[in-house]
Amino acid sequence: MPKNTFYNLSDEKKGRIFDAALEEFSVRTFDQASLNQIIKNAGIPKGSFYQYFENKEDIYLYMAEIILKEKSDILNCVRGIDPDADVFEIIMHTTREFIKQGKEKPGYAEAGMRMKLDNSEIAKRVRKSSAEKFVTMLERDKERGLIKPEVDSQVVINMISTFSLNEYYENGSDKERYLKNLGQAIKIIKDGIAQPKD
Amino acid sequence: MPKNTFYNLSDEKKGRIFDAALEEFSVRTFDQASLNQIIKNAGIPKGSFYQYFENKEDIYLYMAEIILKEKSDILNCVRGIDPDADVFEIIMHTTREFIKQGKEKPGYAEAGMRMKLDNSEIAKRVRKSSAEKFVTMLERDKERGLIKPEVDSQVVINMISTFSLNEYYENGSDKERYLKNLGQAIKIIKDGIAQPKD
DNA sequence: CCATCAAATGACCACCTGGTCTCATGTAAA
C-alpha cells in the first residue's frame, strides 16, 4: 500500500499520479509497463515516486483496488434495483454500465480488462474474487429449477467472462458491436443451460 | 524468414535453435521473451544468431509457422476421417490430439496457446487464420438447418476458442479437467444454437 | 602455398529498466 507521504499529497497531485498509472497500465501489462513512463506522465521525479510507493507493484495494486471497487459499486447498485433479476440480465446491465463509465473515464475499463489477461501473479491475485458473485447467483437459479442440474456454474461464468474480455479487445472502440456479440453469446448460453419444461 | 545460412545448418543445430526459441516463447510473450536467453539456450553466439535470422521477429514467425502447420496437419487428418462429422466433435477431437502431442513435445502446445493471448501485433497476425475453417463448417451446418439461422458463426467460434484458451491456462497441467470443462462448454453451446425440431 | 570468401564470433553500442542515495528545500518547533 502507498506510504503516508502519498496520502498527504494534494488531491490534484494524487489524481495526476493515479491517471498516469492508469494511462500506462491500460496499455501495457504489469511486466511491460514502464515505471519511468508513469512518472513522466505524472510529472514527478523518480525519487518522489519511491517516497510515495514501495515499488511498481505497490502503485499497481493501489490502482487495481480503486478500479475494482468502482466496478463492484456498479454491481451492488444494479443488484439493489431488483434482487430477483435474471443473472444474465444483470451481467448485461453491469457491462453496459461499466462501458458507460468507460466513456467518461477513458482507460478505466481498459485497465480493468487488461488486468484479466495479465499473466503476472499479482494480476491473477487481484482478479480472483470478481466472478464469485455471479456463480452464487447461478447456483440460486439452479436450485429454483431454472437451470439443468448437471451444469457447472463456474464453467458458465468462465464462458461469459472470457468471451466478454476477448470481444472487448477484438472490437476496439466499437462498443455497440461488443455489446451485441456479448448479448448473443449470453442468449446462446442461456438457451443451452435452460431446464426444458415438459 | 530465416536466412539461407540458417537452412544450411546441420539438422541438429537447427533443431537446437528451434527448441531454444520454443523454450523461451512458451514461457514469455513476444515482447517479454529475451533473445539473449534464446541464444544461451541454443548455445550459439549473438553474432551467429543474426547470421541466421533477420531479428527477433524473424525467429518468432519461423517457430509459429512450424507449430501452426503441425496443428493444421492434425485438423486436416481429423477431417479426412469423416468429412461430414459434427463441428463440435471435430473441435474436441482436434483438441485432444493436440494435447496428446503436447505430452510428447512439452512446450509445443504452451507456445501455441501463448501465441493466442499475446497482444503484440505480430502474434495477432499469426493467429488470425486459425478459426476460419471452423466458421466455414458452422455455416455449412446452418445451411443444413441444424442451427438457428440468426446465430452468428463467428461469435460461436470465438466463444469456444476463448474459453478453451482460458481453461487451458486455469487448469495448468490438469488436462483431464480442461477437456471435461471444454466438453461441457461445447455441449451448452451446441444445445443453445440447435434448431429446435417442431 | 596462396587467395578467396562465406561463415563464426563476442566485444561493443545505445538505450532502457526498476531501484537507490545523497543532497537541497521548505516548514515548523524551540
Next chain:
DNA sequence: TTTACATGAGACCAGGTGGTCATTTGATGG
C-alpha cells in the same frame, strides 16, 4: 535564529535489452 525533520529532486547504479561490426576461422579452388 537555530534546529529538526519530512519531503522534493534527479544523478546515478547494476543489469538487462535488441542489434552491429570488425575480426578470426576454416574450407575451397587455383
